[in-house]
Amino acid sequence: MLAMNFRGPFRVRADRDKPYPEIEHPGDAIVRVLRSCICGSDLHLYHGLVPDTRVGMTFGHEFVGEVVEIGSEVQKLKVGDNVTVPFNIACGKCAFCKQELYGNCHEANPGATAVGGIFGYSHTAGGYNGGQAEYVRVPYADVGPTIIPEWMDLDDAVLLTDVVPTGYQAAEMGGIQPGDTVVVFGAGPIGIMAAKCAWLFGAGRVIVIDELEYRLDFVKKYAQCEVYNFNELEDPVVFIKKTADSLGADVCIDAVGAEAAGDAMNTLMGRKLLLQGGSTTALHWAINGVKKGGVVSIVGVYGPTNALVPIGNVVNKGITIRANQASVKRLVPRLMEHIKNGVIDPKPLITHRIPLEEVAEGYHIFSMKLDNCIKPVLIPPSA
Numbered sequence: 001m002l003a004m005n006f007r008g009p010f011r012v013r014a015d016r017d018k019p020y021p022e023i024e025h026p027g028d029a030i031v032r033v034l035r036s037c038i039c040g041s042d043l044h045l046y047h048g049l050v051p052d053t054r055v056g057m058t059f060g061h062e063f064v065g066e067v068v069e070i071g072s073e074v075q076k077l078k079v080g081d082n083v084t085v086p087f088n089i090a091c092g093k094c095a096f097c098k099q100e101l102y103g104n105c106h107e108a109n110p111g112a113t114a115v116g117g118i119f120g121y122s123h124t125a126g127g128y129n130g131g132q133a134e135y136v137r138v139p140y141a142d143v144g145p146t147i148i149p150e151w152m153d154l155d156d157a158v159l160l161t162d163v164v165p166t167g168y169q170a171a172e173m174g175g176i177q178p179g180d181t182v183v184v185f186g187a188g189p190i191g192i193m194a195a196k197c198a199w200l201f202g203a204g205r206v207i208v209i210d211e212l213e214y215r216l217d218f219v220k221k222y223a224q225c226e227v228y229n230f231n232e233l234e235d236p237v238v239f240i241k242k243t244a245d246s247l248g249a250d251v252c253i254d255a256v257g258a259e260a261a262g263d264a265m266n267t268l269m270g271r272k273l274l275l276q277g278g279s280t281t282a283l284h285w286a287i288n289g290v291k292k293g294g295v296v297s298i299v300g301v302y303g304p305t306n307a308l309v310p311i312g313n314v315v316n317k318g319i320t321i322r323a324n325q326a327s328v329k330r331l332v333p334r335l336m337e338h339i340k341n342g343v344i345d346p347k348p349l350i351t352h353r354i355p356l357e358e359v360a361e362g363y364h365i366f367s368m369k370l371d372n373c374i375k376p377v378l379i380p381p382s383a
Protein backbone atom coordinates (compact mmCIF):
# COMPACT_ATOMS: atom_id res chain seq x y z
CA MET A 1 0.00 0.00 0.00
CA LEU A 2 0.96 3.65 -0.21
CA ALA A 3 2.46 5.01 3.01
CA MET A 4 4.69 7.72 4.32
CA ASN A 5 8.17 6.34 4.98
CA PHE A 6 10.77 7.97 7.27
CA ARG A 7 14.25 7.82 5.74
CA GLY A 8 16.15 9.93 8.29
CA PRO A 9 16.03 13.51 9.55
CA PHE A 10 14.41 15.88 7.05
CA ARG A 11 13.80 12.99 4.64
CA VAL A 12 10.43 11.40 4.22
CA ARG A 13 8.81 9.95 1.12
CA ALA A 14 5.72 8.14 -0.05
CA ASP A 15 6.39 4.47 -0.79
CA ARG A 16 4.02 2.16 -2.64
CA ASP A 17 5.32 -1.12 -1.28
CA LYS A 18 4.58 -0.92 2.44
CA PRO A 19 2.87 -4.18 3.47
CA TYR A 20 -0.81 -3.96 4.36
CA PRO A 21 -1.32 -4.06 8.11
CA GLU A 22 -2.81 -7.23 9.53
CA ILE A 23 -4.86 -8.13 12.57
CA GLU A 24 -2.19 -9.15 15.10
CA HIS A 25 -4.44 -9.49 18.12
CA PRO A 26 -8.16 -10.31 18.38
CA GLY A 27 -8.75 -6.80 19.77
CA ASP A 28 -7.34 -5.04 16.68
CA ALA A 29 -9.15 -3.34 13.83
CA ILE A 30 -7.83 -2.30 10.41
CA VAL A 31 -8.89 1.17 9.29
CA ARG A 32 -8.86 2.54 5.73
CA VAL A 33 -7.61 6.08 6.20
CA LEU A 34 -9.78 8.93 4.87
CA ARG A 35 -7.85 11.89 6.32
CA SER A 36 -4.53 12.10 8.16
CA CYS A 37 -2.92 15.27 9.48
CA ILE A 38 0.69 16.29 9.98
CA CYS A 39 1.18 17.63 13.51
CA GLY A 40 3.76 19.86 15.19
CA SER A 41 4.67 16.71 17.11
CA ASP A 42 5.59 15.00 13.82
CA LEU A 43 8.07 17.80 13.22
CA HIS A 44 10.07 16.73 16.29
CA LEU A 45 10.38 13.29 14.62
CA TYR A 46 11.08 14.79 11.20
CA HIS A 47 13.83 16.98 12.65
CA GLY A 48 15.48 13.96 14.25
CA LEU A 49 14.90 15.03 17.85
CA VAL A 50 12.99 12.00 19.17
CA PRO A 51 15.15 9.08 20.30
CA ASP A 52 14.72 5.74 18.49
CA THR A 53 12.86 7.04 15.46
CA ARG A 54 13.59 4.23 13.03
CA VAL A 55 14.05 4.38 9.29
CA GLY A 56 11.08 2.75 7.57
CA MET A 57 8.54 3.91 10.14
CA THR A 58 5.23 5.44 9.04
CA PHE A 59 4.23 8.50 11.08
CA GLY A 60 0.73 9.81 11.63
CA HIS A 61 -1.17 9.93 14.92
CA GLU A 62 -4.09 12.06 13.68
CA PHE A 63 -6.35 10.09 11.38
CA VAL A 64 -9.94 9.14 10.68
CA GLY A 65 -11.14 6.31 8.49
CA GLU A 66 -13.43 3.42 7.73
CA VAL A 67 -13.21 0.14 9.63
CA VAL A 68 -12.49 -2.57 7.05
CA GLU A 69 -11.59 -5.52 9.28
CA ILE A 70 -12.04 -6.39 12.95
CA GLY A 71 -10.46 -8.97 15.23
CA SER A 72 -12.63 -11.69 16.78
CA GLU A 73 -12.89 -9.92 20.16
CA VAL A 74 -13.94 -6.48 18.90
CA GLN A 75 -17.50 -5.70 19.98
CA LYS A 76 -18.08 -1.96 19.68
CA LEU A 77 -17.08 -1.52 16.03
CA LYS A 78 -18.26 -3.15 12.84
CA VAL A 79 -16.94 -3.15 9.29
CA GLY A 80 -18.12 -0.01 7.50
CA ASP A 81 -18.09 2.28 10.58
CA ASN A 82 -16.29 5.59 10.16
CA VAL A 83 -14.19 6.28 13.23
CA THR A 84 -12.11 9.02 14.79
CA VAL A 85 -9.10 7.47 16.51
CA PRO A 86 -7.28 9.19 19.41
CA PHE A 87 -3.55 9.66 19.00
CA ASN A 88 -2.99 7.78 22.25
CA ILE A 89 -3.00 3.99 22.15
CA ALA A 90 -4.51 2.82 25.42
CA CYS A 91 -5.55 -0.56 26.82
CA GLY A 92 -8.54 0.76 28.77
CA LYS A 93 -7.84 -1.58 31.69
CA CYS A 94 -4.59 -0.65 33.45
CA ALA A 95 -4.35 1.46 36.61
CA PHE A 96 -3.84 4.64 34.58
CA CYS A 97 -6.52 4.02 31.96
CA LYS A 98 -8.94 3.40 34.83
CA GLN A 99 -8.26 6.98 35.93
CA GLU A 100 -8.94 8.13 32.35
CA LEU A 101 -5.24 8.92 31.93
CA TYR A 102 -5.34 7.45 28.41
CA GLY A 103 -2.14 9.27 27.47
CA ASN A 104 -0.31 7.38 30.19
CA CYS A 105 -1.41 3.79 29.55
CA HIS A 106 0.92 1.31 31.23
CA GLU A 107 0.28 -1.56 28.79
CA ALA A 108 0.41 -0.10 25.30
CA ASN A 109 4.10 0.79 25.50
CA PRO A 110 5.77 -1.85 27.68
CA GLY A 111 9.24 -0.54 26.81
CA ALA A 112 8.72 2.77 28.61
CA THR A 113 7.75 3.97 32.04
CA ALA A 114 6.89 7.56 31.06
CA VAL A 115 5.13 8.00 27.73
CA GLY A 116 2.28 5.68 26.72
CA GLY A 117 1.66 4.34 23.22
CA ILE A 118 1.23 6.78 20.32
CA PHE A 119 0.52 5.93 16.67
CA GLY A 120 3.50 6.58 14.38
CA TYR A 121 5.63 8.17 17.04
CA SER A 122 8.96 6.29 17.20
CA HIS A 123 9.83 3.23 19.23
CA THR A 124 10.05 5.48 22.28
CA ALA A 125 6.25 5.65 22.04
CA GLY A 126 5.72 1.97 21.33
CA GLY A 127 6.89 1.50 17.73
CA TYR A 128 3.40 1.50 16.21
CA ASN A 129 3.02 2.48 12.57
CA GLY A 130 0.82 5.51 12.03
CA GLY A 131 -1.96 6.66 9.78
CA GLN A 132 -0.12 8.64 7.08
CA ALA A 133 -0.92 5.63 4.94
CA GLU A 134 -3.81 4.02 3.13
CA TYR A 135 -4.46 1.58 5.97
CA VAL A 136 -3.50 1.37 9.62
CA ARG A 137 -3.75 -1.20 12.39
CA VAL A 138 -5.64 0.08 15.42
CA PRO A 139 -4.92 -1.91 18.59
CA TYR A 140 -7.45 -2.02 21.48
CA ALA A 141 -10.15 -1.14 18.94
CA ASP A 142 -12.91 -1.22 21.56
CA VAL A 143 -11.12 1.42 23.66
CA GLY A 144 -9.90 4.35 21.56
CA PRO A 145 -12.03 4.80 18.44
CA THR A 146 -15.34 6.66 18.46
CA ILE A 147 -17.86 6.25 15.66
CA ILE A 148 -18.20 9.55 13.76
CA PRO A 149 -21.83 10.70 13.86
CA GLU A 150 -23.63 11.31 10.55
CA TRP A 151 -23.75 15.08 11.07
CA MET A 152 -20.02 15.48 11.65
CA ASP A 153 -17.64 16.69 8.95
CA LEU A 154 -14.56 14.47 8.51
CA ASP A 155 -12.35 17.58 8.76
CA ASP A 156 -13.75 18.26 12.22
CA ALA A 157 -13.47 14.59 13.12
CA VAL A 158 -9.77 14.42 12.23
CA LEU A 159 -9.05 17.42 14.44
CA LEU A 160 -10.74 15.57 17.30
CA THR A 161 -7.90 13.04 17.31
CA ASP A 162 -5.47 15.55 18.83
CA VAL A 163 -5.70 19.30 18.16
CA VAL A 164 -9.06 20.03 19.76
CA PRO A 165 -8.63 17.83 22.86
CA THR A 166 -5.03 18.95 23.38
CA GLY A 167 -5.95 22.64 23.16
CA TYR A 168 -8.91 22.06 25.45
CA GLN A 169 -6.85 20.13 27.99
CA ALA A 170 -4.17 22.83 27.92
CA ALA A 171 -6.82 25.31 29.07
CA GLU A 172 -8.35 22.83 31.50
CA MET A 173 -5.00 22.10 33.18
CA GLY A 174 -4.55 25.84 33.64
CA GLY A 175 -7.30 25.74 36.26
CA ILE A 176 -8.57 29.06 34.86
CA GLN A 177 -10.69 31.09 37.27
CA PRO A 178 -13.28 33.64 36.08
CA GLY A 179 -11.56 36.80 34.85
CA ASP A 180 -8.07 35.31 34.69
CA THR A 181 -5.41 36.60 32.33
CA VAL A 182 -4.19 33.66 30.26
CA VAL A 183 -1.05 33.82 28.14
CA VAL A 184 -0.62 31.16 25.45
CA PHE A 185 2.84 30.65 23.96
CA GLY A 186 2.63 29.35 20.40
CA ALA A 187 0.08 30.10 17.69
CA GLY A 188 0.27 26.72 16.00
CA PRO A 189 -2.88 24.58 15.87
CA ILE A 190 -2.48 23.63 19.54
CA GLY A 191 -1.97 27.19 20.81
CA ILE A 192 -4.85 28.43 18.64
CA MET A 193 -7.19 25.85 20.12
CA ALA A 194 -5.92 26.48 23.66
CA ALA A 195 -6.68 30.20 23.24
CA LYS A 196 -10.17 29.44 21.92
CA CYS A 197 -10.88 27.06 24.81
CA ALA A 198 -9.49 29.39 27.50
CA TRP A 199 -12.66 31.46 27.11
CA LEU A 200 -14.82 28.39 27.83
CA PHE A 201 -13.22 28.15 31.26
CA GLY A 202 -13.94 31.79 32.07
CA ALA A 203 -10.78 33.67 31.09
CA GLY A 204 -11.12 37.44 31.21
CA ARG A 205 -8.21 38.13 28.90
CA VAL A 206 -6.42 35.84 26.45
CA ILE A 207 -3.02 36.77 25.02
CA VAL A 208 -1.19 34.72 22.37
CA ILE A 209 2.53 35.10 21.69
CA ASP A 210 4.40 33.80 18.62
CA GLU A 211 6.66 35.24 15.94
CA LEU A 212 4.73 34.20 12.82
CA GLU A 213 2.53 37.12 11.82
CA TYR A 214 0.18 35.06 9.65
CA ARG A 215 -0.59 32.77 12.57
CA LEU A 216 -1.04 35.69 14.96
CA ASP A 217 -3.48 37.25 12.46
CA PHE A 218 -5.40 33.98 12.26
CA VAL A 219 -5.67 33.40 16.01
CA LYS A 220 -6.63 37.00 16.68
CA LYS A 221 -9.75 36.56 14.56
CA TYR A 222 -10.40 32.89 15.30
CA ALA A 223 -10.07 33.08 19.08
CA GLN A 224 -10.84 36.78 19.61
CA CYS A 225 -7.63 37.31 21.57
CA GLU A 226 -4.78 39.79 21.87
CA VAL A 227 -1.63 38.84 19.97
CA TYR A 228 2.02 39.84 20.25
CA ASN A 229 5.10 39.05 18.21
CA PHE A 230 7.89 38.18 20.64
CA ASN A 231 10.49 39.65 18.29
CA GLU A 232 8.85 43.03 18.78
CA LEU A 233 8.86 42.78 22.58
CA GLU A 234 12.04 43.82 24.28
CA ASP A 235 11.54 41.10 26.88
CA PRO A 236 8.41 38.90 26.74
CA VAL A 237 8.55 38.26 30.50
CA VAL A 238 8.72 41.95 31.42
CA PHE A 239 5.94 42.66 28.94
CA ILE A 240 3.66 40.00 30.46
CA LYS A 241 4.28 41.24 33.99
CA LYS A 242 3.61 44.84 33.07
CA THR A 243 0.46 44.15 31.13
CA ALA A 244 -0.97 41.95 33.90
CA ASP A 245 -1.17 44.43 36.78
CA SER A 246 2.62 44.28 37.24
CA LEU A 247 2.08 40.89 38.88
CA GLY A 248 2.21 38.45 35.98
CA ALA A 249 -0.31 36.27 34.19
CA ASP A 250 -2.64 34.06 36.20
CA VAL A 251 -2.08 31.17 33.81
CA CYS A 252 0.62 30.53 31.20
CA ILE A 253 0.26 27.78 28.61
CA ASP A 254 3.26 26.31 26.80
CA ALA A 255 1.98 25.21 23.38
CA VAL A 256 5.42 25.32 21.79
CA GLY A 257 7.57 22.53 23.25
CA ALA A 258 11.16 21.56 22.64
CA GLU A 259 11.75 23.42 19.38
CA ALA A 260 11.14 26.91 20.74
CA ALA A 261 12.82 29.89 19.11
CA GLY A 262 13.49 33.28 20.70
CA ASP A 263 16.66 32.73 22.75
CA ALA A 264 19.93 32.11 20.95
CA MET A 265 21.66 30.33 23.83
CA ASN A 266 18.77 27.96 24.43
CA THR A 267 18.51 27.20 20.72
CA LEU A 268 22.24 26.52 20.50
CA MET A 269 22.30 24.27 23.58
CA GLY A 270 19.12 22.36 22.87
CA ARG A 271 18.67 22.28 19.12
CA LYS A 272 22.13 22.61 17.62
CA LEU A 273 24.59 21.07 20.10
CA LEU A 274 21.98 18.80 21.70
CA LEU A 275 23.45 19.42 25.16
CA GLN A 276 19.93 19.32 26.57
CA GLY A 277 16.65 17.83 25.41
CA GLY A 278 15.55 20.67 23.12
CA SER A 279 15.11 24.38 23.69
CA THR A 280 13.07 25.43 26.70
CA THR A 281 12.61 29.11 25.83
CA ALA A 282 8.80 29.13 25.87
CA LEU A 283 8.78 27.25 29.16
CA HIS A 284 11.21 29.77 30.68
CA TRP A 285 8.92 32.60 29.59
CA ALA A 286 5.89 30.77 31.00
CA ILE A 287 7.49 30.14 34.40
CA ASN A 288 8.94 33.61 34.66
CA GLY A 289 5.88 35.41 33.27
CA VAL A 290 3.25 33.76 35.46
CA LYS A 291 2.40 35.45 38.75
CA LYS A 292 3.34 34.04 42.15
CA GLY A 293 0.95 31.21 42.95
CA GLY A 294 -0.04 30.97 39.28
CA VAL A 295 -0.37 27.92 37.04
CA VAL A 296 1.80 26.83 34.13
CA SER A 297 0.14 24.30 31.84
CA ILE A 298 2.46 22.44 29.49
CA VAL A 299 1.26 20.58 26.41
CA GLY A 300 4.29 21.42 24.26
CA VAL A 301 6.21 18.20 23.83
CA TYR A 302 9.55 17.59 25.53
CA GLY A 303 11.42 14.33 25.02
CA PRO A 304 12.76 11.95 27.64
CA THR A 305 16.16 13.68 27.81
CA ASN A 306 16.77 16.25 30.55
CA ALA A 307 16.38 19.94 29.84
CA LEU A 308 17.20 23.01 31.89
CA VAL A 309 14.24 24.85 33.43
CA PRO A 310 14.26 27.54 36.15
CA ILE A 311 13.03 25.20 38.86
CA GLY A 312 14.11 27.62 41.60
CA ASN A 313 11.60 30.15 40.32
CA VAL A 314 8.90 27.49 40.31
CA VAL A 315 9.58 26.77 43.99
CA ASN A 316 10.08 30.33 45.16
CA LYS A 317 7.01 31.65 43.31
CA GLY A 318 4.81 28.79 44.44
CA ILE A 319 3.86 27.90 40.88
CA THR A 320 1.72 24.89 40.05
CA ILE A 321 2.87 23.07 36.94
CA ARG A 322 0.45 20.76 35.19
CA ALA A 323 1.46 18.85 32.09
CA ASN A 324 0.48 15.81 30.06
CA GLN A 325 -0.20 14.27 26.74
CA ALA A 326 -3.87 14.96 26.12
CA SER A 327 -6.29 12.27 27.26
CA VAL A 328 -8.21 12.32 24.00
CA LYS A 329 -10.77 9.62 24.69
CA ARG A 330 -11.83 11.28 27.95
CA LEU A 331 -12.62 14.54 26.18
CA VAL A 332 -14.16 13.40 22.89
CA PRO A 333 -17.83 13.17 24.06
CA ARG A 334 -17.82 16.72 25.47
CA LEU A 335 -15.96 18.14 22.48
CA MET A 336 -18.36 16.50 20.05
CA GLU A 337 -21.16 18.36 21.84
CA HIS A 338 -19.21 21.61 21.55
CA ILE A 339 -18.73 21.06 17.81
CA LYS A 340 -22.38 20.12 17.32
CA ASN A 341 -23.51 23.26 19.12
CA GLY A 342 -21.08 25.49 17.25
CA VAL A 343 -19.12 26.38 20.38
CA ILE A 344 -15.94 25.12 18.66
CA ASP A 345 -15.51 25.06 14.87
CA PRO A 346 -12.23 23.24 14.23
CA LYS A 347 -12.04 22.89 10.44
CA PRO A 348 -10.94 26.46 9.57
CA LEU A 349 -7.52 25.46 10.98
CA ILE A 350 -6.99 23.18 7.98
CA THR A 351 -5.18 25.31 5.42
CA HIS A 352 -3.68 22.62 3.17
CA ARG A 353 -5.05 19.43 1.56
CA ILE A 354 -2.20 17.38 0.19
CA PRO A 355 -2.37 14.05 -1.66
CA LEU A 356 -0.58 11.36 0.37
CA GLU A 357 1.73 10.83 -2.61
CA GLU A 358 3.09 14.34 -1.97
CA VAL A 359 3.79 13.78 1.72
CA ALA A 360 7.39 14.99 1.43
CA GLU A 361 6.18 18.35 0.14
CA GLY A 362 3.63 18.46 2.97
CA TYR A 363 6.33 18.02 5.62
CA HIS A 364 8.51 20.62 3.97
CA ILE A 365 5.74 23.25 3.80
CA PHE A 366 4.60 22.66 7.39
CA SER A 367 8.11 22.46 8.83
CA MET A 368 9.27 25.65 7.11
CA LYS A 369 5.93 27.40 7.83
CA LEU A 370 5.55 28.24 4.14
CA ASP A 371 2.43 29.39 2.30
CA ASN A 372 0.70 30.54 5.51
CA CYS A 373 0.36 26.92 6.60
CA ILE A 374 -1.47 26.21 9.84
CA LYS A 375 -2.62 22.61 9.53
CA PRO A 376 -2.02 20.26 6.60
CA VAL A 377 -4.17 17.20 5.98
CA LEU A 378 -3.05 14.29 3.80
CA ILE A 379 -5.61 12.56 1.60
CA PRO A 380 -4.82 9.00 0.46
CA PRO A 381 -5.81 8.07 -3.10
CA SER A 382 -8.11 5.37 -1.77
CA ALA A 383 -10.07 7.86 0.40
Ligand SMILES: NC(=O)c1ccc[n+]([C@@H]2O[C@H](COP(=O)([O-])OP(=O)(O)OC[C@H]3O[C@@H](n4cnc5c(N)ncnc54)[C@H](O)[C@@H]3O)[C@@H](O)[C@H]2O)c1
Pocket residue numbers: 039040041042043044162163166185186187188189190191209210211212215230255256257258259260261262281282298299300301302324325326374
Ligand atom coordinates in the same frame (compact mmCIF):
# COMPACT_ATOMS: atom_id res chain seq x y z
N1 LIG B 1 0.61 17.20 24.89
C1 LIG B 1 -0.01 16.76 23.81
O1 LIG B 1 -0.89 15.93 23.92
C2 LIG B 1 0.30 17.33 22.48
C3 LIG B 1 -0.50 17.06 21.39
C4 LIG B 1 -0.21 17.66 20.17
C5 LIG B 1 0.88 18.51 20.04
N2 LIG B 1 1.66 18.72 21.12
C6 LIG B 1 2.82 19.61 21.05
O2 LIG B 1 2.35 20.94 21.07
C7 LIG B 1 3.33 21.78 20.44
C8 LIG B 1 2.65 22.64 19.39
O3 LIG B 1 2.10 21.83 18.36
P1 LIG B 1 1.61 22.52 16.99
O4 LIG B 1 1.04 21.44 16.15
O5 LIG B 1 0.78 23.69 17.31
O6 LIG B 1 3.05 22.93 16.40
P2 LIG B 1 3.55 24.07 15.39
O7 LIG B 1 4.96 23.74 15.08
O8 LIG B 1 2.60 24.22 14.23
O9 LIG B 1 3.48 25.42 16.24
C9 LIG B 1 4.44 25.83 17.17
C10 LIG B 1 4.42 27.37 17.19
O10 LIG B 1 5.26 27.85 18.24
C11 LIG B 1 5.87 29.04 17.78
N3 LIG B 1 7.02 29.35 18.64
C12 LIG B 1 8.32 28.96 18.54
N4 LIG B 1 9.04 29.44 19.56
C13 LIG B 1 8.19 30.17 20.35
C14 LIG B 1 8.33 30.91 21.55
N5 LIG B 1 9.52 30.97 22.19
N6 LIG B 1 7.24 31.54 22.06
C15 LIG B 1 6.04 31.49 21.42
N7 LIG B 1 5.84 30.79 20.28
C16 LIG B 1 6.90 30.14 19.75
C17 LIG B 1 6.20 28.72 16.33
O11 LIG B 1 6.44 29.90 15.58
C18 LIG B 1 4.93 27.99 15.90
O12 LIG B 1 3.94 28.85 15.38
C19 LIG B 1 4.39 20.84 19.88
O13 LIG B 1 5.46 20.72 20.80
C20 LIG B 1 3.66 19.52 19.80
O14 LIG B 1 4.54 18.42 19.85
C21 LIG B 1 1.39 18.16 22.32
Ligand SMILES: [Zn+2]
Pocket residue numbers: 039040041042061062087162163
Ligand atom coordinates in the same frame (compact mmCIF):
# COMPACT_ATOMS: atom_id res chain seq x y z
ZN1 LIG C 1 -0.69 15.65 16.86
Ligand SMILES: [Zn+2]
Pocket residue numbers: 090091092093094095096097098104105106107108
Ligand atom coordinates in the same frame (compact mmCIF):
# COMPACT_ATOMS: atom_id res chain seq x y z
ZN1 LIG D 1 -3.93 1.22 29.88
